[in-house]
Amino acid sequence: MTSQAEHAEKPVSGLRPIQEAVVACGDSTVCVRAGRYATALGEVTIREDATLVVPPTPVAHVTDEPIRLTAQAPSGFATGTRLTGPDAQDINALGAFGPDSLVLRRGPGTGEVVPDSDYLVSAPHAMLGLAPDSPLAPEDTFFASYRYAFQRLDLVLVDPEGVPRYKAGMPHITTPVPPPGGLPLAHIWRPYRATTVEPEHIFPLEASAGAAAAGTTPGRLPRTLAKLRNGDPVTIVCWGDSVTAGGNASHPRNRYVDVFADGLQRRFPNANLQVHNVSVGGSNSLNWLDPAAHPFHVANLQSLLDFDRVLAPVPDLVTLEFVNDAGHGEEVWQAAYDEIRTRLAAAGAELVLITPHFTHPDWMGFTSLREPENRPYVAFLKDYAGRHTLAVADASARWAHLWREGLPFLTLLHNSVNHPDDRGHRLFAEELWACFGD
Numbered sequence: 001m002t003s004q005a006e007h008a009e010k011p012v013s014g015l016r017p018i019q020e021a022v023v024a025c026g027d028s029t030v031c032v033r034a035g036r037y038a039t040a041l042g043e044v045t046i047r048e049d050a051t052l053v054v055p056p057t058p059v060a061h062v063t064d065e066p067i068r069l070t071a072q073a074p075s076g077f078a079t080g081t082r083l084t085g086p087d088a089q090d091i092n093a094l095g096a097f098g099p100d101s102l103v104l105r106r107g108p109g110t111g112e113v114v115p116d117s118d119y120l121v122s123a124p125h126a127m128l129g130l131a132p133d134s135p136l137a138p139e140d141t142f143f144a145s146y147r148y149a150f151q152r153l154d155l156v157l158v159d160p161e162g163v164p165r166y167k168a169g170m171p172h173i174t175t176p177v178p179p180p181g182g183l184p185l186a187h188i189w190r191p192y193r194a195t196t197v198e199p200e201h202i203f204p205l206e207a208s209a210g211a212a213a214a215g216t217t218p219g220r221l222p223r224t225l226a227k228l229r230n231g232d233p234v235t236i237v238c239w240g241d242s243v244t245a246g247g248n249a250s251h252p253r254n255r256y257v258d259v260f261a262d263g264l265q266r267r268f269p270n271a272n273l274q275v276h277n278v279s280v281g282g283s284n285s286l287n288w289l290d291p292a293a294h295p296f297h298v299a300n301l302q303s304l305l306d307f308d309r310v311l312a313p314v315p316d317l318v319t320l321e322f323v324n325d326a327g328h329g330e331e332v333w334q335a336a337y338d339e340i341r342t343r344l345a346a347a348g349a350e351l352v353l354i355t356p357h358f359t360h361p362d363w364m365g366f367t368s369l370r371e372p373e374n375r376p377y378v379a380f381l382k383d384y385a386g387r388h389t390l391a392v393a394d395a396s397a398r399w400a401h402l403w404r405e406g407l408p409f410l411t412l413l414h415n416s417v418n419h420p421d422d423r424g425h426r427l428f429a430e431e432l433w434a435c436f437g438d
Helices: 004-008 222-230 256-267 285-289 299-304 323-327 330-346 376-388 395-405 422-434
Strands: 022-026 029-032 035-039 042-046 050-053 059-067 097-105 119-122 127-130 142-149 152-158 164-167 183-190 202-204 233-240 272-279 317-321 350-354 391-393
Touching: 022 183, 022 202, 035 183, 042 152, 042 183, 050 164, 059 097, 097 119, 222 233, 233 256, 256 272, 256 422, 285 330, 330 350, 330 376, 350 376, 350 422, 376 391, 391 422, 395 422
Parallel strands: 233 272, 233 317, 317 350, 350 391
Antiparallel strands: 022 029, 029 050, 035 042, 059 142, 097 142, 119 127, 152 164, 152 183, 183 202
8 A cells, every 4th residue: 555655746637537546456355546536526636545345245044934835836026935035025136045045944954845856946036936746735834044145335435634445335135325424436336145346346426416418308398387387277197107106115205206296396386286196017008008909917907007097187297107118119119109199189188208217237138237228118209209399207317327426226226126216216206307497
């Protein structure tokens, strides 16, 4: 390590990008380089070089958890019997479970039940089920012992003397947050069972949230905006899938629909505002537009997917959020959104298209947490809105910018795959608010 006195003799000229300040330099260390750097918070001076040790990620041990196995072969996050340890609210956290650690017994301390022949394991979401010719029965109780890991988001900071320090964050199964302290340089993401620090684990704080170049379009809601300013009655319907319904907000008031409604009322305190949440988790726009041709996969919820529910409140404005539409192709999107636009225009309602948040990288075909937004569905929404002068709330751009703010976007997915936490919900609300500018 270079002493402060030695470093003081070196000439310093100009500001260097913060990406150069913190680098991986060993199996479990990061190196911090002295110098003057430009960060999201302004200029930071590091007085001396430092090598900082990164603590290992924590692992939880579960012993003799009682469990009954479904007769279904386990797969995905919904089929089979869930182990309870790596719970991420509505599913098990993807990748947290260590399948090699699993031991299943008929009773505490008794002989092991044989994997593959007696039972099956779907490792990604820690799901179990009976093997096809298993002698075991669904009513049998077994005892599972296993391990699962946590994530952590740590902080590399500079203290008031300009000395680099390392501060570990609190572990969390899916949504770790960095600790406060000092002048922040970078966050160090510790994924499940990480034993080394790789370059892709280092997230310098290079830009603020305000630097995100979102494609949100103010000025395209003239009728609704005029009513809000005049204090006239305004009815807004927020239409969508499980994200609009609120998964995985910590409380109903933290769903983006509710955050949006509260913030819009504060921005227009004299407005007579009503906001309705019309949404069904797992649905896409086709399920609502033509339920007969596109029946919903949960039969007892089929009756809820009726476009008349969107129109029933007689909305002045409809916001549309369907990350589940991303799986369709451009011809389908074009026909569906033409139909939506036609129906809403006949009802006298304006429309906001919300670009979707980021889901698990594997779902989007991403190989990095730093990839730019390149999903065809997002490009279609922006192009379609431009061709028809529709408003866009560009939440997707905000998610694409998170890594520049020092945050791996994966750490804002509460259920680890597709449901945002409270921070992620707020990003939707902020872009919706921006649609109501001049």
